[in-house]
Amino acid sequence: MKMISWNVNGLRACIGKGFWDFFRLADADIFCMQETKMLRGQATIDLPDYEEFWNSADKKGYSGTAVFSKQKPISATYDLGIEEHDHEGRVITLEYDTFFLVNCYTPNSQRDLVRLDYRMKWEDDFREYLIGLDRKKPVILCGDLNVAHKEIDLRHPKANMKNAGFTQEERNKMTELLEAGFVDSFRLLYPQRTDAYTWWSYMHNARASNAGWRIDYFIVSERIAPQIQNSEIYQEIPGSDHCPVALTIF
Template identity: 60%
Template sequence: MKFISWNVNGLRAVLKKNFLEVFTALDAEFFCLQETKLQAGQVALDLPNYYQYWNYAQKKGYSGTAIFTKKKPLTVSKGLGITEFDQEGRVLTLEYEDFYLVNCYTPNSQDKLKRLDFRLQWEAAFSDYLTDLASQKPIILCGDLNVAHNEIDLKNPKPNQKNAGFSIQERQAMTALLARGFTDTFRHFYPDKTGAYSWWSYRFNARSRNAGWRIDYFICSNALLPQVKDSQLLPEILGSDHCPILLETDELN
Protein backbone atom coordinates (compact mmCIF):
# COMPACT_ATOMS: atom_id res chain seq x y z
CA MET A 1 0.00 0.00 0.00
CA LYS A 2 1.13 3.50 -0.76
CA PHE A 3 0.69 6.58 1.43
CA ILE A 4 1.59 10.09 0.25
CA SER A 5 1.85 13.21 2.39
CA TRP A 6 2.33 16.69 0.91
CA ASN A 7 2.23 20.21 2.29
CA VAL A 8 0.89 21.92 -0.83
CA ASN A 9 1.13 25.48 0.58
CA GLY A 10 -2.23 26.37 -0.93
CA LEU A 11 -4.20 23.73 -2.83
CA ARG A 12 -5.77 26.25 -5.19
CA ALA A 13 -2.30 27.43 -6.21
CA VAL A 14 -0.92 23.94 -6.86
CA LEU A 15 -4.06 22.94 -8.76
CA LYS A 16 -3.03 25.58 -11.31
CA LYS A 17 0.36 23.90 -11.60
CA ASN A 18 0.62 20.12 -11.46
CA PHE A 19 -1.43 18.70 -8.60
CA LEU A 20 -3.78 16.48 -10.57
CA GLU A 21 -0.93 15.11 -12.70
CA VAL A 22 1.10 14.29 -9.57
CA PHE A 23 -1.93 12.82 -7.84
CA THR A 24 -2.72 10.56 -10.80
CA ALA A 25 0.88 9.49 -11.36
CA LEU A 26 1.50 8.55 -7.73
CA ASP A 27 -1.73 6.52 -7.54
CA ALA A 28 -1.64 6.15 -3.76
CA GLU A 29 -4.26 4.49 -1.59
CA PHE A 30 -3.95 7.45 0.78
CA PHE A 31 -3.07 11.02 -0.21
CA CYS A 32 -2.75 13.40 2.74
CA LEU A 33 -2.47 17.18 2.35
CA GLN A 34 -1.46 19.93 4.72
CA GLU A 35 -1.83 23.71 4.40
CA THR A 36 -4.73 23.48 1.97
CA LYS A 37 -5.56 27.14 2.72
CA LEU A 38 -9.21 27.02 1.72
CA GLN A 39 -12.75 26.77 3.01
CA ALA A 40 -15.59 24.38 2.20
CA GLY A 41 -16.87 24.86 -1.33
CA GLN A 42 -13.85 26.73 -2.67
CA VAL A 43 -12.68 23.81 -4.81
CA ALA A 44 -14.52 20.88 -6.33
CA LEU A 45 -12.15 18.00 -7.00
CA ASP A 46 -13.18 15.16 -9.28
CA LEU A 47 -11.14 12.25 -7.93
CA PRO A 48 -12.78 9.01 -9.10
CA ASN A 49 -12.55 6.10 -6.65
CA TYR A 50 -11.43 8.35 -3.78
CA TYR A 51 -13.30 9.39 -0.66
CA GLN A 52 -12.49 12.98 0.34
CA TYR A 53 -12.20 14.19 3.93
CA TRP A 54 -11.40 17.79 4.91
CA ASN A 55 -10.64 19.78 8.05
CA TYR A 56 -10.79 23.51 7.40
CA ALA A 57 -9.39 26.32 9.52
CA GLN A 58 -11.84 28.92 10.76
CA LYS A 59 -9.51 31.64 9.45
CA LYS A 60 -9.84 32.03 5.70
CA GLY A 61 -6.88 31.09 3.52
CA TYR A 62 -5.00 29.49 6.40
CA SER A 63 -3.78 26.06 7.46
CA GLY A 64 -6.15 23.14 6.82
CA THR A 65 -5.75 19.42 6.13
CA ALA A 66 -7.32 16.85 3.82
CA ILE A 67 -7.13 13.12 3.10
CA PHE A 68 -8.16 11.48 -0.18
CA THR A 69 -8.40 7.70 0.13
CA LYS A 70 -9.50 4.67 -1.86
CA LYS A 71 -10.41 2.91 1.39
CA LYS A 72 -13.50 4.04 3.28
CA PRO A 73 -12.68 4.48 7.00
CA LEU A 74 -14.66 3.19 9.93
CA THR A 75 -14.69 6.63 11.53
CA VAL A 76 -13.40 10.14 10.78
CA SER A 77 -12.48 12.71 13.41
CA LYS A 78 -11.25 16.28 13.23
CA GLY A 79 -8.91 17.92 15.70
CA LEU A 80 -7.82 16.86 19.16
CA GLY A 81 -11.06 17.59 20.98
CA ILE A 82 -9.50 20.70 22.56
CA THR A 83 -11.09 23.97 21.47
CA GLU A 84 -7.97 26.13 21.54
CA PHE A 85 -6.16 23.72 19.21
CA ASP A 86 -9.05 22.81 16.93
CA GLN A 87 -9.75 26.13 15.20
CA GLU A 88 -6.99 25.85 12.61
CA GLY A 89 -7.89 22.57 10.87
CA ARG A 90 -4.60 20.93 11.78
CA VAL A 91 -5.49 17.29 12.52
CA LEU A 92 -7.56 14.77 10.60
CA THR A 93 -7.82 11.14 11.75
CA LEU A 94 -9.21 8.14 9.88
CA GLU A 95 -9.84 4.87 11.69
CA TYR A 96 -9.46 1.48 10.03
CA GLU A 97 -9.63 -2.07 11.37
CA ASP A 98 -5.88 -2.41 11.74
CA PHE A 99 -4.68 1.15 12.30
CA TYR A 100 -5.36 4.85 12.64
CA LEU A 101 -4.11 7.31 10.02
CA VAL A 102 -3.40 10.75 11.48
CA ASN A 103 -2.69 13.68 9.16
CA CYS A 104 -1.15 16.69 10.93
CA TYR A 105 0.03 20.21 10.19
CA THR A 106 1.89 21.26 13.34
CA PRO A 107 1.84 24.96 14.34
CA ASN A 108 4.95 26.93 13.45
CA SER A 109 6.74 28.64 16.34
CA GLN A 110 7.21 31.71 14.12
CA ASP A 111 9.92 34.36 14.03
CA LYS A 112 11.83 34.82 17.27
CA LEU A 113 9.87 31.81 18.61
CA LYS A 114 6.97 34.09 19.50
CA ARG A 115 4.50 31.19 19.29
CA LEU A 116 6.75 28.66 21.03
CA ASP A 117 4.64 28.47 24.20
CA PHE A 118 1.54 27.64 22.14
CA ARG A 119 3.57 25.15 20.13
CA LEU A 120 4.81 23.33 23.22
CA GLN A 121 1.29 23.17 24.66
CA TRP A 122 0.20 21.72 21.33
CA GLU A 123 3.04 19.18 21.40
CA ALA A 124 1.99 17.92 24.83
CA ALA A 125 -1.69 17.63 23.84
CA PHE A 126 -0.91 16.02 20.49
CA SER A 127 1.47 13.51 22.03
CA ASP A 128 -1.22 12.49 24.52
CA TYR A 129 -3.73 12.21 21.67
CA LEU A 130 -1.44 9.91 19.69
CA THR A 131 -0.59 7.81 22.74
CA ASP A 132 -4.27 7.33 23.49
CA LEU A 133 -4.98 6.23 19.91
CA ALA A 134 -1.99 3.90 19.91
CA SER A 135 -3.28 2.19 23.05
CA GLN A 136 -6.24 1.04 20.93
CA LYS A 137 -4.49 0.09 17.68
CA PRO A 138 -1.28 1.11 15.85
CA ILE A 139 -1.04 4.50 14.20
CA ILE A 140 0.50 5.99 11.08
CA LEU A 141 1.15 9.69 11.55
CA CYS A 142 2.07 11.88 8.60
CA GLY A 143 2.41 15.52 7.83
CA ASP A 144 4.38 18.70 8.16
CA LEU A 145 5.51 18.50 11.78
CA ASN A 146 7.52 21.73 11.52
CA VAL A 147 10.68 20.40 13.17
CA ALA A 148 14.00 19.15 11.90
CA HIS A 149 14.71 16.56 14.57
CA ASN A 150 18.49 16.30 14.35
CA GLU A 151 21.38 18.18 12.77
CA ILE A 152 21.41 15.75 9.85
CA ASP A 153 17.88 16.92 9.01
CA LEU A 154 18.80 20.41 7.79
CA LYS A 155 21.52 21.95 5.71
CA ASN A 156 22.68 24.60 8.17
CA PRO A 157 22.09 23.45 11.76
CA LYS A 158 24.38 25.78 13.70
CA PRO A 159 22.89 29.16 12.68
CA ASN A 160 19.35 27.81 13.13
CA GLN A 161 19.58 26.55 16.71
CA LYS A 162 17.34 29.34 18.05
CA ASN A 163 15.02 29.47 15.06
CA ALA A 164 11.55 28.01 14.62
CA GLY A 165 11.71 24.36 13.65
CA PHE A 166 15.12 23.70 15.17
CA SER A 167 14.88 25.05 18.69
CA ILE A 168 16.01 22.68 21.41
CA GLN A 169 12.48 22.66 22.84
CA GLU A 170 10.87 21.52 19.59
CA ARG A 171 13.53 18.89 19.00
CA GLN A 172 13.12 17.58 22.55
CA ALA A 173 9.38 17.32 21.99
CA MET A 174 9.99 15.12 18.96
CA THR A 175 12.43 12.96 20.91
CA ALA A 176 9.87 12.58 23.69
CA LEU A 177 7.14 11.61 21.22
CA LEU A 178 9.26 8.91 19.59
CA ALA A 179 10.13 7.55 23.03
CA ARG A 180 6.44 6.77 23.54
CA GLY A 181 6.66 3.88 21.09
CA PHE A 182 6.91 5.51 17.66
CA THR A 183 9.48 5.49 14.85
CA ASP A 184 10.54 8.07 12.28
CA THR A 185 10.27 5.74 9.29
CA PHE A 186 12.64 7.63 7.00
CA ARG A 187 15.47 7.46 9.54
CA HIS A 188 14.60 3.83 10.23
CA PHE A 189 15.54 2.99 6.65
CA TYR A 190 18.13 5.71 6.04
CA PRO A 191 19.74 6.57 9.39
CA ASP A 192 22.81 8.26 7.92
CA LYS A 193 21.49 9.76 4.68
CA THR A 194 22.50 13.41 4.30
CA GLY A 195 21.09 16.07 2.01
CA ALA A 196 17.61 14.56 2.39
CA TYR A 197 15.12 17.39 2.79
CA SER A 198 11.41 18.02 2.27
CA TRP A 199 11.18 21.83 2.53
CA TRP A 200 13.19 24.66 1.01
CA SER A 201 12.75 28.39 1.49
CA TYR A 202 11.61 30.30 -1.58
CA ARG A 203 14.48 32.71 -0.87
CA PHE A 204 18.13 32.56 -1.89
CA ASN A 205 17.62 29.81 -4.51
CA ALA A 206 17.47 27.37 -1.60
CA ARG A 207 15.94 24.50 -3.54
CA SER A 208 18.39 24.65 -6.43
CA ARG A 209 21.21 24.59 -3.85
CA ASN A 210 19.42 21.91 -1.80
CA ALA A 211 19.69 24.10 1.28
CA GLY A 212 16.66 22.52 2.90
CA TRP A 213 15.07 21.01 6.00
CA ARG A 214 13.41 17.64 6.57
CA ILE A 215 10.27 18.64 8.45
CA ASP A 216 7.72 16.31 6.82
CA TYR A 217 7.39 12.84 8.32
CA PHE A 218 5.80 9.45 8.29
CA ILE A 219 5.92 8.19 11.89
CA CYS A 220 4.40 4.88 12.90
CA SER A 221 3.83 2.77 15.97
CA ASN A 222 6.77 0.46 16.56
CA ALA A 223 4.39 -2.47 16.28
CA LEU A 224 3.74 -1.61 12.62
CA LEU A 225 7.40 -1.50 11.58
CA PRO A 226 7.52 -5.09 10.28
CA GLN A 227 4.82 -4.13 7.76
CA VAL A 228 6.55 -0.95 6.58
CA LYS A 229 8.55 -1.53 3.39
CA ASP A 230 10.01 1.89 2.56
CA SER A 231 9.87 5.59 3.38
CA GLN A 232 11.01 8.12 0.80
CA LEU A 233 11.22 11.82 0.02
CA LEU A 234 10.21 12.87 -3.51
CA PRO A 235 12.18 16.11 -4.09
CA GLU A 236 11.89 15.87 -7.86
CA ILE A 237 8.18 16.74 -7.59
CA LEU A 238 7.70 20.52 -7.69
CA GLY A 239 4.63 22.72 -7.16
CA SER A 240 5.11 23.69 -3.50
CA ASP A 241 7.97 24.74 -1.24
CA HIS A 242 7.61 21.22 0.22
CA CYS A 243 8.00 17.99 -1.70
CA PRO A 244 5.71 14.98 -1.23
CA ILE A 245 6.85 12.12 0.95
CA LEU A 246 6.02 8.44 0.50
CA LEU A 247 5.39 5.47 2.78
CA GLU A 248 5.00 1.93 1.42
CA THR A 249 3.53 -0.85 3.54
CA ASP A 250 2.09 -4.31 3.31
CA GLU A 251 -1.66 -4.45 2.80
CA LEU A 252 -3.45 -3.06 5.87
CA ASN A 253 -7.18 -3.17 6.57
Protein backbone atom coordinates in the same frame (compact mmCIF):
# COMPACT_ATOMS: atom_id res chain seq x y z
CA MET B 1 -0.57 0.09 0.80
CA LYS B 2 0.95 3.32 -0.41
CA MET B 3 0.41 6.63 1.37
CA ILE B 4 1.47 10.13 0.31
CA SER B 5 1.77 13.24 2.46
CA TRP B 6 2.31 16.71 1.01
CA ASN B 7 2.20 20.23 2.39
CA VAL B 8 0.80 21.81 -0.75
CA ASN B 9 1.05 25.41 0.58
CA GLY B 10 -2.31 26.30 -0.91
CA LEU B 11 -4.03 23.51 -2.82
CA ARG B 12 -5.57 25.85 -5.39
CA ALA B 13 -2.14 27.27 -6.20
CA CYS B 14 -0.61 23.79 -6.29
CA ILE B 15 -3.30 22.59 -8.70
CA GLY B 16 -2.05 25.27 -11.07
CA LYS B 17 1.49 23.93 -10.73
CA GLY B 18 0.95 20.29 -11.64
CA PHE B 19 -0.70 18.79 -8.54
CA TRP B 20 -2.97 16.47 -10.50
CA ASP B 21 -0.09 15.18 -12.62
CA PHE B 22 1.69 13.98 -9.50
CA PHE B 23 -1.53 12.76 -7.89
CA ARG B 24 -2.29 10.50 -10.85
CA LEU B 25 1.31 9.32 -11.14
CA ALA B 26 1.56 8.48 -7.43
CA ASP B 27 -1.71 6.51 -7.46
CA ALA B 28 -1.66 6.39 -3.66
CA ASP B 29 -4.21 4.48 -1.61
CA ILE B 30 -4.27 7.39 0.84
CA PHE B 31 -3.22 10.94 -0.10
CA CYS B 32 -2.83 13.44 2.76
CA MET B 33 -2.37 17.19 2.44
CA GLN B 34 -1.50 20.01 4.78
CA GLU B 35 -1.83 23.78 4.42
CA THR B 36 -4.69 23.41 1.96
CA LYS B 37 -5.78 27.04 2.62
CA MET B 38 -9.28 26.43 1.26
CA LEU B 39 -12.78 25.13 1.78
CA ARG B 40 -13.95 22.01 -0.05
CA GLY B 41 -15.98 23.89 -2.66
CA GLN B 42 -13.28 26.36 -3.69
CA ALA B 43 -11.71 24.13 -6.34
CA THR B 44 -12.96 21.62 -8.88
CA ILE B 45 -12.19 18.18 -7.52
CA ASP B 46 -13.53 15.08 -9.24
CA LEU B 47 -12.32 11.92 -7.52
CA PRO B 48 -14.93 9.18 -7.88
CA ASP B 49 -12.51 6.53 -6.62
CA TYR B 50 -11.68 8.39 -3.39
CA GLU B 51 -13.43 9.30 -0.16
CA GLU B 52 -12.70 12.92 0.76
CA PHE B 53 -12.11 14.38 4.22
CA TRP B 54 -11.54 18.09 4.85
CA ASN B 55 -10.69 20.12 7.93
CA SER B 56 -10.49 23.84 7.24
CA ALA B 57 -9.41 26.61 9.57
CA ASP B 58 -11.91 29.13 10.90
CA LYS B 59 -9.69 31.81 9.33
CA LYS B 60 -10.14 31.80 5.56
CA GLY B 61 -7.10 31.01 3.44
CA TYR B 62 -5.11 29.67 6.40
CA SER B 63 -3.79 26.26 7.43
CA GLY B 64 -6.15 23.34 6.78
CA THR B 65 -5.79 19.62 6.08
CA ALA B 66 -7.40 17.09 3.75
CA VAL B 67 -7.24 13.36 3.05
CA PHE B 68 -8.30 11.45 -0.08
CA SER B 69 -8.69 7.71 0.58
CA LYS B 70 -9.56 4.88 -1.79
CA GLN B 71 -10.79 2.78 1.12
CA LYS B 72 -13.68 4.05 3.19
CA PRO B 73 -12.53 4.24 6.81
CA ILE B 74 -14.49 2.99 9.78
CA SER B 75 -14.71 6.54 11.11
CA ALA B 76 -13.33 10.04 10.66
CA THR B 77 -12.68 12.58 13.40
CA TYR B 78 -11.33 16.10 13.28
CA ASP B 79 -9.03 18.08 15.60
CA LEU B 80 -8.05 17.02 19.13
CA GLY B 81 -11.18 17.86 21.08
CA ILE B 82 -9.31 20.63 22.90
CA GLU B 83 -10.79 24.09 22.42
CA GLU B 84 -7.55 26.05 22.11
CA HIS B 85 -6.28 23.74 19.36
CA ASP B 86 -9.42 23.15 17.35
CA HIS B 87 -9.85 26.25 15.16
CA GLU B 88 -7.03 25.90 12.61
CA GLY B 89 -7.95 22.68 10.79
CA ARG B 90 -4.75 20.92 11.76
CA VAL B 91 -5.71 17.28 12.36
CA ILE B 92 -7.75 14.61 10.59
CA THR B 93 -7.89 11.08 12.04
CA LEU B 94 -9.21 8.15 10.03
CA GLU B 95 -9.76 4.77 11.63
CA TYR B 96 -9.19 1.69 9.48
CA ASP B 97 -9.42 -1.99 10.39
CA THR B 98 -5.82 -2.34 11.53
CA PHE B 99 -4.57 1.21 12.19
CA PHE B 100 -5.37 4.85 12.77
CA LEU B 101 -4.14 7.35 10.18
CA VAL B 102 -3.46 10.83 11.59
CA ASN B 103 -2.81 13.67 9.16
CA CYS B 104 -1.30 16.66 10.97
CA TYR B 105 -0.10 20.18 10.22
CA THR B 106 1.81 21.18 13.35
CA PRO B 107 1.73 24.87 14.36
CA ASN B 108 4.84 26.85 13.47
CA SER B 109 6.62 28.63 16.33
CA GLN B 110 6.98 31.61 13.98
CA ARG B 111 9.52 34.40 13.69
CA ASP B 112 11.11 35.40 17.02
CA LEU B 113 9.47 32.26 18.46
CA VAL B 114 6.34 34.23 19.35
CA ARG B 115 4.29 31.03 19.31
CA LEU B 116 6.81 28.69 20.96
CA ASP B 117 4.96 28.50 24.28
CA TYR B 118 1.75 27.57 22.46
CA ARG B 119 3.70 25.07 20.37
CA MET B 120 4.95 23.35 23.53
CA LYS B 121 1.37 22.97 24.79
CA TRP B 122 0.31 21.62 21.41
CA GLU B 123 3.15 19.09 21.41
CA ASP B 124 2.21 17.71 24.83
CA ASP B 125 -1.49 17.49 24.03
CA PHE B 126 -0.91 15.98 20.59
CA ARG B 127 1.48 13.38 21.97
CA GLU B 128 -1.09 12.32 24.57
CA TYR B 129 -3.71 12.14 21.80
CA LEU B 130 -1.49 9.79 19.76
CA ILE B 131 -0.68 7.65 22.79
CA GLY B 132 -4.40 7.30 23.46
CA LEU B 133 -5.02 6.11 19.91
CA ASP B 134 -2.05 3.76 20.08
CA ARG B 135 -3.60 1.98 23.06
CA LYS B 136 -6.44 0.90 20.74
CA LYS B 137 -4.56 0.04 17.55
CA PRO B 138 -1.35 1.10 15.78
CA VAL B 139 -0.98 4.67 14.53
CA ILE B 140 0.42 6.03 11.27
CA LEU B 141 1.11 9.76 11.67
CA CYS B 142 1.98 11.87 8.67
CA GLY B 143 2.33 15.52 7.88
CA ASP B 144 4.31 18.70 8.17
CA LEU B 145 5.48 18.47 11.79
CA ASN B 146 7.47 21.70 11.53
CA VAL B 147 10.65 20.39 13.16
CA ALA B 148 13.97 19.09 11.87
CA HIS B 149 14.78 16.52 14.53
CA LYS B 150 18.54 16.08 14.16
CA GLU B 151 21.39 18.06 12.66
CA ILE B 152 21.41 15.63 9.73
CA ASP B 153 17.89 16.84 8.91
CA LEU B 154 18.83 20.32 7.67
CA ARG B 155 21.63 21.84 5.65
CA HIS B 156 22.73 24.55 8.09
CA PRO B 157 22.12 23.33 11.66
CA LYS B 158 24.52 25.67 13.46
CA ALA B 159 22.97 28.77 11.94
CA ASN B 160 19.43 27.68 12.86
CA MET B 161 19.77 26.60 16.49
CA LYS B 162 17.49 29.39 17.71
CA ASN B 163 15.13 29.49 14.75
CA ALA B 164 11.60 28.10 14.58
CA GLY B 165 11.68 24.44 13.62
CA PHE B 166 15.11 23.72 15.08
CA THR B 167 15.01 25.00 18.63
CA GLN B 168 16.10 22.56 21.29
CA GLU B 169 12.62 22.73 22.77
CA GLU B 170 10.96 21.58 19.54
CA ARG B 171 13.55 18.89 18.90
CA ASN B 172 13.12 17.58 22.45
CA LYS B 173 9.38 17.22 21.87
CA MET B 174 10.04 15.09 18.80
CA THR B 175 12.37 12.95 20.90
CA GLU B 176 9.66 12.58 23.54
CA LEU B 177 7.19 11.44 20.88
CA LEU B 178 9.55 8.82 19.51
CA GLU B 179 10.39 7.60 23.00
CA ALA B 180 6.67 7.13 23.66
CA GLY B 181 6.63 4.19 21.26
CA PHE B 182 6.87 5.63 17.75
CA VAL B 183 9.38 5.39 14.87
CA ASP B 184 10.49 7.87 12.23
CA SER B 185 10.05 5.66 9.16
CA PHE B 186 12.60 7.44 6.97
CA ARG B 187 15.39 7.34 9.56
CA LEU B 188 14.57 3.73 10.36
CA LEU B 189 15.43 2.79 6.78
CA TYR B 190 18.03 5.47 6.04
CA PRO B 191 19.70 6.45 9.32
CA GLN B 192 22.71 8.14 7.72
CA ARG B 193 21.27 9.56 4.51
CA THR B 194 22.21 13.22 4.09
CA ASP B 195 20.73 15.96 1.89
CA ALA B 196 17.29 14.36 2.31
CA TYR B 197 15.09 17.41 2.71
CA THR B 198 11.39 18.11 2.24
CA TRP B 199 11.15 21.91 2.57
CA TRP B 200 13.16 24.80 1.13
CA SER B 201 12.80 28.51 1.74
CA TYR B 202 11.72 30.56 -1.26
CA MET B 203 14.63 32.88 -0.48
CA HIS B 204 18.29 32.65 -1.53
CA ASN B 205 17.66 30.07 -4.26
CA ALA B 206 17.49 27.45 -1.51
CA ARG B 207 15.82 24.68 -3.48
CA ALA B 208 18.23 24.87 -6.41
CA SER B 209 21.15 24.46 -4.00
CA ASN B 210 19.24 21.94 -1.84
CA ALA B 211 19.66 24.08 1.29
CA GLY B 212 16.64 22.49 2.90
CA TRP B 213 15.06 20.96 5.98
CA ARG B 214 13.39 17.59 6.55
CA ILE B 215 10.21 18.54 8.41
CA ASP B 216 7.64 16.27 6.71
CA TYR B 217 7.31 12.79 8.17
CA PHE B 218 5.66 9.42 8.31
CA ILE B 219 5.89 8.23 11.91
CA VAL B 220 4.44 4.87 12.94
CA SER B 221 3.83 2.84 16.08
CA GLU B 222 6.86 0.71 16.92
CA ARG B 223 4.93 -2.53 16.64
CA ILE B 224 4.14 -2.03 12.95
CA ALA B 225 7.59 -0.73 11.97
CA PRO B 226 8.51 -4.21 10.60
CA GLN B 227 5.72 -3.76 8.03
CA ILE B 228 7.41 -0.76 6.42
CA GLN B 229 8.51 -1.51 2.86
CA ASN B 230 9.74 1.94 1.89
CA SER B 231 9.79 5.57 3.00
CA GLU B 232 10.46 8.01 0.18
CA ILE B 233 11.05 11.71 -0.44
CA TYR B 234 10.08 13.09 -3.87
CA GLN B 235 12.47 16.02 -3.99
CA GLU B 236 12.04 16.43 -7.73
CA ILE B 237 8.31 17.25 -7.52
CA PRO B 238 7.57 20.99 -7.74
CA GLY B 239 4.34 22.81 -6.92
CA SER B 240 5.03 23.87 -3.33
CA ASP B 241 7.90 24.89 -1.08
CA HIS B 242 7.56 21.36 0.33
CA CYS B 243 7.85 18.14 -1.63
CA PRO B 244 5.72 15.02 -1.16
CA VAL B 245 6.82 12.14 1.06
CA ALA B 246 5.58 8.56 0.87
CA LEU B 247 5.22 5.44 3.00
CA THR B 248 4.65 1.96 1.62
CA ILE B 249 3.53 -0.58 4.19
CA PHE B 250 2.13 -4.08 3.97
